[in-house]
Amino acid sequence: MKIKLFLSVLFLGVALIACKDKNVDPANDTQTNQWIYDNMKYWYYWTDHIPATPDLTKDPAAFFESLLYKYDATLRPDGDRFSWIQESAEELEASLGGESKTSGMEFKLVYYPSGTNNVIGIVLYVIPDSPAAKAGFTRGDIFSSVNGTKLNGSNYSQLLNTQEKLTYTLAKIDKDGVLEEGAVKRDVTPIVLQEDPVFFDTLYTYGADKIGYVVYHQFIPEPYKANNKQYDKKLDAIFDKFKSGNVNALIIDLRYNPGGYVSSATSFASLIAKATANDVFYYKEYNSQVTETSRKKYGDSYFYDKFVTKSQNIGANLKHLVILTSSRSASASELMINGLKPYMNVTLVGGKTVGKNVGSVTLSGTEKGIKWGLQPIVSKSLNSLHESNYHTGFVPDVAVSEGNILYPYGNPKDPLLGEALFQITGTRITRQQKGARTLQEEEALEITSTIQNKAGGSNMFYDK
Template identity: 75%
Template sequence: MKLKFLLSVMFMLAVLSSCRDKSVDPATESQTNDWIYANMKYWYYWTDHIPAKPDLTQDPAKFFESLLYKYDATTRPDGDRFSWIQESADELQASLGGESKTPGMEYKLVYYPSNTTNVIGIVLYVIPDSPAAKAGFVRGDVFSSVNGQKLTGANYSQLLNTQDSKTYTLAKIDNVGGLVEGSTREVAPVVLQEDPVFFDTTFTYGANKIGYIVYHQFIPQPYQTENGQYDKKLDNIFATFKSSNVNALIIDLRYNPGGYVSSATNFSSLITKGTANDVFYYKEYNAQVTETSKKKYGESYFYDKFLSKSQNIGSNLSQVYFLVSSRTASASELMINGLKPYMEVKLVGSKTVGKNVGSVTLTGKDQGIKWGMQPIVSKSLNKNHKSDYSTGFVPDYPASEGTMLYPYGNPKDPLLGEALFQITGTRIARQAREAAVLKEEDAQEITSTIVRKAGGSNMFFK
């Protein structure tokens, strides 16, 4: 069995592996359910709530669901919102490593105008050299029809939730809020590896030298490699920030659904005012895992400390600003929570998801099990043993990006513009922010493709 700890998507603690015999016959549903039950009984954070005699005759997906201590706002506010299972363990592990079959663009879907059933897609970002990029898509593009059919609340899932080649009809929102359709672009999905370190730049406003970085997922390296490529890329960016005397920092996590805690630890170690002797975060497990792990590994199993990084700029920072949204989750929130005891942390945007729990990747390929599951196994706490963000972090400075999206690094972006204004107090940043806010359109968001990246939910939902 190969095991990876993650923070709801992903918090990595260790990897336990055994030999895989590719000749092993596929397991029956009964064998798969036995495997699911045994692992859930040991690992699941709410193991005391698992039914004593579950129905083992169900298909694996339904059986897994039957074991969960499901969240309910009234009766189970402490319940599980994030555990999931996938029929292909290979696809699960690849997606957690940033590899997936995709046209190469992430987008959100909104009702536009909000009092209608008409739906439009707004491109959030495009992966470089992807089919979408080669077709000419950029951040902020709007599409209103797919394969010749206008998107509506009744058909968007059917039209978009496939891996087939699609033809998108571009549209523009005119000055009075109307929609004007234009040209079409055809895009086919391919298997892509996404580099999460997406964009960085610096701004200079008087004595303020501000570093800005866009980070889409906590991934240390490309899937099935061990070279630390993406962590090293962050290190190099911060080395440049340091040599440029950056004294203020904006980290854009608005589309970041989580990632490996090893990368969250590395990233936080580049920013913190703490040292390598200081605890970044603690992990709380069920009684059985706690007892077993304490005997085998000792107390150090239950916390991670910061790393010693020569590229650290913490001593030059008075504050760090995070750009966040309803798509900001798990390892992103862990980073925010973990840094709070050591420095002043400010949030700009909208309320985050509230994933203060960690999951583990479980596979049983050596037993012929094709399924992979990602059950919640732990709760995350900072140095002060605080974990009070289960309903999400509320931003210090609310801001919404609206329907008119600007390129990364453009101060007209409402979130970036607000952070720049809070740091500098200059009218330049403030005016840009206000101009952007005035252009926000009346639209009601339905969902986004970031949900698919985060795992545990269908790509589209109503």
């Protein structure tokens, strides 16, 4: 059985939900369900709440759901919000490694104008050399129609929930906030694509402030099925440049980062922290069965990870660390914030994070002929002070909305970046937008985003 420990966030309505094949043999379902039950009884964080005699005749997706200790604000405030099952274990593992069938365009959907049922899509970023990039899409582009039909609150899901070719009709918002329908159309067909999460970096100099800026979209060490730490090494090279440039302030942009491998979170944090390889980055807490078995097999070191020595570490020179966050920042992003806080001041700018302080494990039984993949919650994460009080999300020190007019990465006109630069320099680099909505108003108008559909929403997992 293949196992990878993982932290995940599941968003209702957009998560990867498994579907039952009508031609599946019920006997195979029973075998699959027994496999699901055995693994859940051992691994599940809330194993004591699993029903003693579940119905093994259900289809695997329904059976898995029947085992969960589901969150309820009143009855089970400590319950499970994040476990999920996927019909293809192979597709599950690929998506967690950054590989998926996609147009290469991540976007958010918002009601616009406010008070109407009209919906527009706003492009958050575009993967280089992807179908969307080749079609001409860039960050900040707006589309109002798909396949000739205007988007609204009733049809957006049906129009966009496909892996087939789509035709987008572009629009724009003028200086007075009026949406202008365009005539430009762009065709995009999804392909299987590997995403490089280390997306953008640059340096700023404002007087004595030498500021490094990094945009990071997912905690992934390397391409799926590779074993070369390519993306971790890319971050190392960026911080080597920062160190050579005498950077004394750092901005990390995690606003679109739903999580990923904890090994990459540890590696990244080790480039920043004012800590040593003897210091604990995070602890993980399991149910009593996993705890007892793992302690006997691996010892106490199984339950924590320490920082690693990095020659590119700039922590000793840092006067300011600002992390940009949003309602899409989760899991490994939150773990890094929580893990760094005991060692240095961390200023959060942007939106409230998801609030995901529990971890899951990737389970597959392909060697037994089981095609399904499981992602059950198995652990809770804590920092070196044994703090794990972010289950409702980290509240930003400075609440800022990015708005609907998006600027290229690195442009100080971006409200989040501009505020981060102000927090460091004490000087407004650019003017604040007049009449901008509050963060709460903006979030109320947002319906969803494709970020929330990546690998089940938001995630973090541990190699084993």
